[in-house]
Every structure is written in C-alpha cells, then in structure tokens.
Amino acid sequence: MYSSILRRHSSSSSKLLCAFFFARPMGGGPRTFPGGINKWQWKRLHEKKAREKEKRLLDHEKQLYEARIRSQIRAKLAGKPVSEFSPDSDHPNHNPMSPQDHIKALADRFMKEGAEDLWNDDDGPVKSPPPLPRRPSNGLSRQIEPPVDLRKLTSHGWSLGPGNARIVSRALKPRHYSEQVRRRFRRNESSSSDDDSGVSSGDEFSGTLVDDDVELRGRRNVQKMMSSAALGKYDVKIKRRVMPKSIDEGDDCSEQIELIRHELSRKNLAKEEEKEGEESILSQKRFDECGVSPLTVKALSSAGYVQMTRVQEATLDVCLEGKDALVKAKTGTGKSAAFLLPAIEAVLKATSSNRIQRVPPILVLILCPTREIASQIAAETNVMLKYHDGIGVQTLIGGTRFKFDQKRLESDPCQIIVATPGRLLDHIENKGSFSVRLMGLKMLVLDEADHLLDLGFRKDMEKIVDCLPRQRQSLLFSATVPKEVRRISQLVLKREHAFVDTVGLGNAETHAQVRQSYLVAPHKLHFQIVYHLLKDHILQVPDYKVIVFCTTAMVTSLVFLLLQEMKVNVREIHSRKPQIYRTRISEEFRESKRLVLITSDVSARGINYPDVTLVIQMGIPSDREQYIHRLGRTGREGKEGEGILLVAPWEEYFLDEIKDLPIEKFPLPLLDPDLNLKVGASMDKIDTSVKEAAYHAWLGYYNSIRETGRDKTTLVELANQFCESIGLQKPPLLFRKTALKMGLKGIPGIRIRR
Numbered sequence: 001m002y003s004s005i006l007r008r009h010s011s012s013s014s015k016l017l018c019a020f021f022f023a024r025p026m027g028g029g030p031r032t033f034p035g036g037i038n039k040w041q042w043k044r045l046h047e048k049k050a051r052e053k054e055k056r057l058l059d060h061e062k063q064l065y066e067a068r069i070r071s072q073i074r075a076k077l078a079g080k081p082v083s084e085f086s087p088d089s090d091h092p093n094h095n096p097m098s099p100q101d102h103i104k105a106l107a108d109r110f111m112k113e114g115a116e117d118l119w120n121d122d123d124g125p126v127k128s129p130p131p132l133p134r135r136p137s138n139g140l141s142r143q144i145e146p147p148v149d150l151r152k153l154t155s156h157g158w159s160l161g162p163g164n165a166r167i168v169s170r171a172l173k174p175r176h177y178s179e180q181v182r183r184r185f186r187r188n189e190s191s192s193s194d195d196d197s198g199v200s201s202g203d204e205f206s207g208t209l210v211d212d213d214v215e216l217r218g219r220r221n222v223q224k225m226m227s228s229a230a231l232g233k234y235d236v237k238i239k240r241r242v243m244p245k246s247i248d249e250g251d252d253c254s255e256q257i258e259l260i261r262h263e264l265s266r267k268n269l270a271k272e273e274e275k276e277g278e279e280s281i282l283s284q285k286r287f288d289e290c291g292v293s294p295l296t297v298k299a300l301s302s303a304g305y306v307q308m309t310r311v312q313e314a315t316l317d318v319c320l321e322g323k324d325a326l327v328k329a330k331t332g333t334g335k336s337a338a339f340l341l342p343a344i345e346a347v348l349k350a351t352s353s354n355r356i357q358r359v360p361p362i363l364v365l366i367l368c369p370t371r372e373i374a375s376q377i378a379a380e381t382n383v384m385l386k387y388h389d390g391i392g393v394q395t396l397i398g399g400t401r402f403k404f405d406q407k408r409l410e411s412d413p414c415q416i417i418v419a420t421p422g423r424l425l426d427h428i429e430n431k432g433s434f435s436v437r438l439m440g441l442k443m444l445v446l447d448e449a450d451h452l453l454d455l456g457f458r459k460d461m462e463k464i465v466d467c468l469p470r471q472r473q474s475l476l477f478s479a480t481v482p483k484e485v486r487r488i489s490q491l492v493l494k495r496e497h498a499f500v501d502t503v504g505l506g507n508a509e510t511h512a513q514v515r516q517s518y519l520v521a522p523h524k525l526h527f528q529i530v531y532h533l534l535k536d537h538i539l540q541v542p543d544y545k546v547i548v549f550c551t552t553a554m555v556t557s558l559v560f561l562l563l564q565e566m567k568v569n570v571r572e573i574h575s576r577k578p579q580i581y582r583t584r585i586s587e588e589f590r591e592s593k594r595l596v597l598i599t600s601d602v603s604a605r606g607i608n609y610p611d612v613t614l615v616i617q618m619g620i621p622s623d624r625e626q627y628i629h630r631l632g633r634t635g636r637e638g639k640e641g642e643g644i645l646l647v648a649p650w651e652e653y654f655l656d657e658i659k660d661l662p663i664e665k666f667p668l669p670l671l672d673p674d675l676n677l678k679v680g681a682s683m684d685k686i687d688t689s690v691k692e693a694a695y696h697a698w699l700g701y702y703n704s705i706r707e708t709g710r711d712k713t714t715l716v717e718l719a720n721q722f723c724e725s726i727g728l729q730k731p732p733l734l735f736r737k738t739a740l741k742m743g744l745k746g747i748p749g750i751r752i753r754r
Ligand SMILES: Nc1ncnc2c1ncn2[C@@H]1O[C@H](COP(=O)(O)OP(=O)(O)OP(=O)(O)O)[C@@H](O)[C@H]1O
Pocket: 304, 305, 306, 307, 308, 309, 312, 329, 330, 331, 332, 333, 334, 335, 336, 337, 478, 479, 605, 606, 607, 608, 610, 632, 636, 637
C-alpha cells in the first residue's frame, strides 16, 4: 500500500516526505510511517528509489553518449566536419560536452576511491584490478593486484604432487623459517591427514537453529542465516563456502606453469613491498602536530605515545572535521586511539560552548561487542583524560549490577559512555533521564563495527540508533569490513561519509610479520597436537604468551581442564564464567608472560594483550573475519607473531575462505608415542558432565555453520567422533526440545532423553 502512495508522489512530494521524516523531533520520531511501515522500511524504500533513479539517469546518459558517437561516425563517413572536433565550425554544436569530456565526467563521478566494490550489484567478489603503480611510501590504500590464489590455479588443470606442492609452498614462504620451527613440523610419515575423514569432499551442508549452549559467535552465525524482513537484500550473506575442486590431471599445464611463474614473481614483489611498509605501524607525524588539545598530547606523551600510527594519521583530520567515517585498519594498529582523540576533542568543543547544565548530557557514546573491549577502551580513555579535569568516562556493561551503574551515573555524571549494546538498552528502556541525557549526543563510535552491525546485534543497534539524535557524528572502526557491512553501515552513517581504508583493496588483512600455518588432523589427535605445539613453543620462546581459541565456551572449559591436568600453565576465559573472574584473568594475562590462555571468541576481537607470541585456533572459526581477528591477537604494534589453525580433515573446506591470506599447510608433527596415553589418562580425570556439555556445545556450534549443519546425518557422525576423542563411551542424551530445534530428531546416532 505504501509503495502505491509513493508512486503517486512526484519527486517534489518525496522531498516533502523526506523533510517530514527528518524534521521529527530528536530521539527517533514515530516508529511507524505512512502505510504502517517502520522507519527502516521507509528509509530503504527511499534508498531503493534513489538507486533506481540514479541507474535510470546513468542508462540515459549512456544512450545519449552512444547516440552522439554514432552521429559523429556517420558525419565523419559522410565527410562532414564534426562540431566537437572543430570548435570553429559554422555548424552549431548542440552537445554540451565532447565525448572525451563526457567519459571524464562519468569517470569523475564514479571513480571515487573505494567506490569500485559498491558498483558490483551482484555482491560478488571484487575483480582483480589491473596492475597499478606501486603504493606511496606511507603504505595507505595500496592498489596492487590481490595475491595469487595458487589453490585455484592448481585446481584448474595443474596437478601438484605432494613434493611439488611443498616446493611451491616453500617458494611462497614469507620468511625463512628457523631450523627449530622446521624441526617442529617434522613430517610424520606414519600419520596421514586423510586417515580420518568421515566426509566426502563433495558434501555440502547447511545451518539450522542453534542449541542454548552455543555462545556468542555460534549464535551470530546462526542468526546470519535467518531472514530479516527489515533488511531485505542487505541481509544476503556471503557466498556459500565451496570445497576446493579436484585437480584435473589431463589438461595441458604449460600455460598454467607460466602463469604461476609470473604470479609467483609478482607475489614476491608484493611481499617485499608489504614488508617494507609493515616494519612500523607508526607514521612520521607527531601528536603535537595534529591539532588536538595540548593536555591530551601531554597525557599521550606521558603514556609513551609520541608519534601517531598510520591509521591515526589517516583518520584524524577527517574525524576532526566532523565527518562521518568508516575506517578499516589492520588489527593492533591503534584504532582505539584513532577514535578516542576526536571523541575527546568533541567533548572539549561541546563543553566549552555549552552553558553549565545540572545534568550534563552524554556527548560521546562508544559501543563495543564485548565487556572486555569496553573496559579496555574506558581504561585507555582515562589515560588520555589524565590532565582533563571535569571530563569523565564510564562503562555500562553486562555482568555488573544495574543499580550500581545507575548510582554511578547519578553521583558522577560523565560525558563519555563506553557500553555493550544489551546493557545500554537496559538503561535506555528503564531510565527516562538516561534517554534525556543521550539527546545531547555529539558522537557515536562503533568499535568492531562489522560485528555490531551483524545480525546478532542488529536489532539492539537499530533500537539504540533510534534513540539518538540525528545531528551527530558517527565513526565506525574495524579491521574487517565485509562488503555487506559497508552497505548496511548506512543505517548509522550519513550518506556522505568518508571511507578510510589503510589496508588497501586486494591486500591481505593480516600482518606480513605473522607466520600463518594450518594443520589437518583427525579429531582424536587434536589434544595431543595442541599439547605438542605448546610444549615445543615453550621450549623455543622463553617469554612465551599463547592464546588457544576453541569453538565454544564449554569446549574451552574442557580443553582448559585437560591442559591443566597435563601441567601446562593455563588460564581460561569464556562467556560461562562470571564477569569478575573474566576481568581478573584478563588483567592477569595482560600483565603476564609465560602463560597460556584458553578462550572462546569472547577474546577474539579488540582485546589488546601485548606480546602474544602464538595463537592456536582449534577447529574452524565461524567465518573469515573471525579468523583474522583471532589471529590479530598476536603481531600487534608491528611485532612478530605466529598463528596455527588446527582443523579436522572435513573442515578443510574453510581454507577456501582464507585462500588469499599467506597461510601454509604444515605436515603433522611427530608425536611422542606416550602422549596418547598421557592425554587419555588426563581426560579420564575430567568430570563426565564437562564432557557432555562440550559435546552438546560442539554439536550446536557446527550445526549452526551452514556448511556442516545441512547434512544432519554426517554432522551427527562427526559429533560422535568428537565424543570418542574426549573419552565418552556413547553420545550424551539430548533433550527432545533441543533435538527438535536443531533438526536432529530421528537422526541416527542422536540419543533423546526420555
Ligand atoms: N601512537 C601510538 N604509539 C604507540 N603505541 C600506540 C599508539 N597508538 C596505539 N598504540 C598501542 O598499540 C596497541 C594496539 O592498539 P589498539 O588496541 O587500539 O589496536 P586496534 O587497531 O584497535 O586493534 P584491534 O583491531 O585488535 O582492536 C596498544 O597497545 C596501544 O597502546
């Protein structure tokens, strides 16, 4: 019905409607609009209409241009002078532009930096750009072709035997690995990674509802798959992961070899360039040259910050100008300070111009996906506010007492709030005075923006944004900005926002100084391998600091108990632990060396643990972005690091998603024959209830992943393999309701509780 109303309106009446919409009082205005649709549907309708109009205009211009070219050709063939080519001709020229000018005008209009991937209406992968000049020395927005995808090349007609594959992989090594590292990955001739594959490589799976036990990340993944009426095509998520095709042996391979040679040399060149640029995350510019308050500069220098990092330099001017911005920069490069500096400036500006108010407004709101990130950002803000009397920051995060938050807000009103979305909404919905204070908001910051705009948080985010004044500056920061997030970011950002990409199109989003490798092994070997890798790393790196990521909270708990039993110096953090415990362990790990943290994805993003030497990922992450963020806990501030992904043979398909990253396959390490017994003995000591919870969580997690969750029978077989690997005699019982929710009722191997 509403679309018919819209159709009846001319463009001028649409403008009137726009004016009506944007002239609503601050705080969101009505929740429903003419025709009974909500704000987002209303907004989307307008955006769609604008896009269609633009497309029509462009088609029209194209037609005009083609017609003009045709008439010129005809004129030329007829021997007549063409007006554009002879300006002094007697023939009047009715065309406003020459074809050349026209092309230039079109190019000017669309060749804006970063706009190229937005043209791609089918949301497919960005095509390789043609070779472009080398990047400027500051390393920003480097425009080189994406790295060669060797797996793709080999899967299209060039057969690599195991030996050849190793030669190619060595040629691609980003650095010469130390002998020690090589020894660690000594080939174990007796064990083959294909031994335990319970799944045919052609299988494709799909996701379904998730079990209660699956924590944040699993939940997010499931939610991604559900349709959202409110967001239409914006919710169309990532192309389906595809298993690598088999190698076609029969084809002529000379062309491919030539191509690979060419690509290899180009890749080496790119790597060298990248190394040059990767040496330091710092720019040449100092904080005292950048126009922020001298008191902030003083605080920064007493914290040891003198020079800006590249992302800080690249974004500060844009942010200080008051523009909205979407910023993409690699992990550990100082994004927090990049948004905190303009945030403090915004507070200073507003407080200097505002009269004294009894209850000061909240001027800056920073939203983060986890409590740990929020606490960390508040701590960093306090460092920067050291010399700013009268400016304060407070956190509003789950896991603490709501009443306690309220008391703090009343007794010590602050201008900057760092919050997680759920707790912030509690305050908005329960306390009118809090919403009133938000009416003065000048700046909204979304840290880990892609995660906050993901479906897991989307509803909360929509409600929050609804309660904020429209006249504000919005800044979105993340190390990963998938294309669909760029589009959906318009829910928060103004249309005319800046996109600052310090990674550069086609460049790896990971750091060159972080060695990445993966191991493929059956489940039953995973615990032994992790123990072996840890022991080896501890021997080689005296000041080791390792993070082991597990798929779910309950699996984290199991791995922690096992390694603790095996006398490894471990700690655990996951969502099932009380907040006070999480904070304590987080602080301890931040300050410590010679410690191993076993964690779920609550530590995957944004957390700054300095000097992490190794990140191990047990099992596939929920998506490519999560892999990058987990890996990003090491190699921060330009330091070296190492990342190892450990997957079961049937999880190898995930490698297709990260094929553009410099990750290498390593053979299985030679395992101590006694290790099996040692792991078995330690596993026996762990309470059965922990193992059962781990099984349920495992099942829920993989059921939520589209590729594995589709074929329920195979999923259950794999879960039962996991079950054996943790020493359970038979699969634990499932509640009928849970089995139904997960689509597992009646699947062979599933046992229902009577
Ligand atoms: N100008 C600077 N000079 C020196 N160190 C800095 C500077 N800016 C930030 N840092 C340090 O760099 C480290 C990483 O910063 P930060 O946590 O903001 O990274 P990030 O880009 O947000 O990472 P992630 O993507 O993982 O969230 C921190 O230890 C921070 O103190």
